[in-house]
Amino acid sequence: GAGVSQSPRYKVAKRGQDVALRCDPISGHVSLFWYQQALGQGPEFLTYFQNEAQLDKSGLPSDRFFAERPEGSVSTLKIQRTQQEDSAVYLCASSLEGGGAYEQYFGPGTRLTVT
Amino acid sequence: QQQVKQSPQSLIVQKGGISIINCAYENTAFDYFPWYQQFPGKGPALLIAIRPDVSEKKEGRFTISFNKSAKQFSLHIMDSQPGDSATYFCAARDYKLSFGAGTTVTVRA
Numbered sequence: 001g002a003g004v005s006q007s008p009r010y011k012v013a014k015r016g017q018d019v020a021l022r023c024d025p026i027s028g029h030v031s032l033f034w035y036q037q038a039l040g041q042g043p044e045f046l047t048y049f050q051n052e053a054q055l056d057k058s059g060l061p062s063d064r065f066f067a068e069r070p071e072g073s074v075s076t077l078k079i080q081r082t083q084q085e086d087s088a089v090y091l092c093a094s095s096l097e098g099g100g101a102y103e104q105y106f107g108p109g110t111r112l113t114v115t
Numbered sequence: 116q117q118q119v120k121q122s123p124q125s126l127i128v129q130k131g132g133i134s135i136i137n138c139a140y141e142n143t144a145f146d147y148f149p150w151y152q153q154f155p156g157k158g159p160a161l162l163i164a165i166r167p168d169v170s171e172k173k174e175g176r177f178t179i180s181f182n183k184s185a186k187q188f189s190l191h192i193m194d195s196q197p198g199d200s201a202t203y204f205c206a207a208r209d210y211k212l213s214f215g216a217g218t219t220v221t222v223r224a
Contacts, residue, residue: 004158033211042121042204042214043159056211091158093212103149104212106158 002026004107006092012113013082021077021110025094032075033104034067035091043091049075082114118142119207121215129223134192136218138205141186145207148181150190153202153217162203163190195222 005024013019025032031050035043036059045059051072060067064083069075079086089111093104121138128134138148147166151159165172165179165188172179178191192199200222205215 035212040217042119042206042216043212045211045213048211059211093158103161103164106151106160108156108158 004092004094004105006090006107006110008110009108010111010113012115015083015114016081018078018080019082019112021079021090021112023075023077023092023094023107025073025075025092026105027073028096029094029105030072030097031095031102031104032069033093033095034075034077035093036061037089037091037109039088046077046090079112082112084114087112087114117216118213119205119215121205121218123218124216125219125221127221127223128195130195130197132195132222134190134195134199134220134222136190136203136205136220137187138189138215139185139187140207140213142207142209142213143186144209145213147208148179148188149206149208149212150177150179151204151206151214153204159204192220195220197222197224 007022034046037043047067048056049069064080066078089109091109093106095104096102149164150162152162153159163174163177176193181188202217202219206212
């Protein structure tokens with residue numbers, strides 16, 4: 001079926017605004033990851049879900065970042081009171097099973113620009 | 116701190132030449148080492164991957180060499196083509212992926 005989809009693809013926010021980024025994983029994939037990719041850098045881990053449980057949020061850079069996956073499928077990454085340093089591409093990846101045993105498939109990302 | 120170090124930052128190769136990208140890691144908990152290819156505006160796409168009990172893996176023009184004792188691994192792109200021009204990331208996985216900083220490869224026709 002379809003791959004991982006993300007929306008919106010591009011988001012411009014004024015500093016201080018809240019934003020919500022959506023990820024639709026591949027149907028049936030248990031694990032979902034969020035990564036942040038700064039310009040010219042490799043992606044960096046933000047958080048990990050297995051079904052609806054958030055098992056690791058150690059990569060979230062501040063308490064302004066919040067992620068959820070309430071029904072174990074679609075996930076939303078929310079950033080409150082955006083700052084310029086939040087400007088990056090936010091990537092979502094999903095995999096078939098938990099524990100990292102399967103390949104992670106990435107979506108196209110959401111490019112967030114904070115002005 | 117960056118758990119996977121990647122070099123070079125960029126390279127230029129002539130069509131038909133060989134591109135070599137090197138990576139090193141410290142965390143012995145990593146159990147899987149994938150390489151991703153990324154084009155502008157796209158998400159990373161898995162290219163080839165290796166487990167630490169294997170020293171080499173080849174898929175078409177792409178080969179991974181893995182040295183467990185040195186904690187190093189490398190990607191060789193043989194017979195480089197203009198369509199290979201992209202950014203390549205090495206990564207290492209425990210359950211999440213830790214990425215290198217990336218190598219921009221430019222293949223000149």
